[in-house]
Amino acid sequence: MTHDHDLVLRPTTAQTEAALNPPPGRNGGDLVVETLAGLGATTVFGLPGQHALGMFDALRRSDLRYVGLRVENNAGFAADAYGRITGEAAPLLLSTGPGALTSLAALQEAAAASAPVLAISSQIPTPGLGGGRHGYLHELPDQAASFRGVVKSVHTVRTQSQIPSAIAEAWKSALTVPHGPVWVEIPQDVLLAETRLPVVTAVDATPDELPPRPELTAVAARLLSRAERPAIIAGGGVVRSDASGKLLALAEKLNAPVVTTFGGKGAFPWEHPLSLQSWLEDRHTTDFLEDADVLLVVGSGLGELSSNYHTFEPRGRVVQIEADLGKLESNHPALGIHADARLALQALLETVEPREDANAPERVRTVLSKVADRIASQDLALEQEVLASVRRALPEGSPSFWDMTILAYWAWSAFDAKAPNTMHSAQGAGGLGYGFPAALGAAAADPTRPVLAVSGDGGALYSIAELATARQYGLDVTWLIVDDGGYGILREYMTDAFGQATATELTRPDYVALAESFGVPGVRTSPATLEADLAKALAEPGPSVVVLPAVLRMFAPTHLS
Secondary structure (H helix, E strand, O other), rough: OOHHHHHOOOOHHHHHHHHOOOOOOHHHHHHHHHHHHHHHHEEEEEOOHHHHHHHHHHHHHOOEEEEOOOOHHHHHHHHHHHHHOOOOOOEEEEOOOHHHHHHHHHHHHHOOOOOEEEEEEEOOOOOOOOOOOOOOOOOOOOOOOHHHHOOOOOOOOOOOOHHHHHHHHHHHHHHHHOOEEEEEEEHHHHHHHHHOOOOOOOOOOOOOOOOHHHHHHHHHHHHHOOOOOOOEOOOOHHHHOOOOHHHHHHHHHHHEEEEEEOOOOOOOOOOOOEEEOOOOOOOHHHHHHHHHOEEEEEEEOOOHHHHHOOOOOOOOOEEEEEEOOHHHOOOOOOEEEEEOOHHHHHHHHOOOOOOOOOHHHHHHHHHHHHHHHHOOOOHHHHHHHHHHHHHHHOOOOOOOEEOOHHHHHHHHHHOOOOOOOOOEEEEOOOOOOOOOHHHHHHHOOOOOOOOEEEEEEHHHOOOOOHHHHHHHHHEEEEEEEEEEEOOOHHHHHHHHHHOOOOEOOOOOOOHHHHHOOOOEEEOOOOOOOOHHHHHHHHOOOOOOEEEOOOOOOOOOOOOOO
């Protein structure tokens, strides 16, 4: 009797011959790039280093496209954006010690935003592993320990035969929800040694699904169907799982107002009658959500930014759908459903009963009117017009990447992303320097659309070297730099708290001249000409820089009062 699990695919004669006689001149690095290609990777990011040369030498014998950045952290941001745009695990090739450690901030952002990044680092030679002090260049007692608190999983390779399986396991980990960065490290001698192992072909690394438990979705559906004032908070998990269509269908079936978190921008249509947009840093929105008798939270942990700085105190029943087990009920008691947002929303769609609520759109309009009145009372016409100019200049469907800067903080609340998975920022981990290198990764992922990056002058200084990358690869990114002479938001915070600011003022270069020195066109604009200058730059292929000298202010917070 033959069982299914006894069936084994037999190699053809040609396959057997190829396996017995692999091409000469291959090393451990070839096993790395062959495995990546077998998993479906087409593009890799990174920066070479002494211990990683075996991997980089193998690249020239592969069909993988290499995009090399000038700083490892920026390469990590580029891989992060590539993963967000494509939904694929973005390979990031790094060297040891300083090179590896320089990527940590980018990997923290990828972890916070659930971006699938497959970081593959070299290691010191195998005899140096284990914590001894051998004096190798770049040596750390335990390099992997530096990454365990940041990435989803860590995989250390010690022999060439382990390479394909370790990378496949890491790939599967990166793409199993919640998506995230993973770490593989391979010693220098393993990468450099000649290999007689067969060429790696197709590799199976199918991600695990995370369906909801049906008894939980049955209870959730009953609560939502019988609610008098249901509301929905849609987080980044909705975007990452490509569940925006299911969210829209569920909201309309329940007549439930929807607010999107800053990580969930674009998950729900901005102008929809049930859309509360993204005004989470506003007490009017917080009050509305607190008043919901059943609040459905999808793909959000209700962290600091999503809870109006932890002032949000729901009075009704909370149903939380979250793929990250550590975030489930971490801030508020709830009916916690550990599941992928897409699968859980589908289950709810199939089981909730339609709700009639003719007053829901009017309740939404009332909240948005109160928010608009509050902002209008603060003399912030310049800030609103600058943001509106950016929106008008940016073609619909083009992605934008925002650094930690005042205009980005405005965009979190007030920018219409127009579509899911098009507006991205570093609000997950909050590090500077994200916008421009991330935009380069997005342009590498999809060269058919222009990409916008937005930075302040302080954040721009983290990424200047990548103007060379943009020029070298002809990446279609327009970089808007809002130059206010320093760390503008920190200046504002310190002035409000202490009466004056310290360590916030910066000497800056002439950004237009600097861009042009890299062969990248640059223009200095003004609030009055921003829309036209930005639209022109976005319409022309290749990289460009638009500099806006302007001091912008934030709207007054509501969580402090």
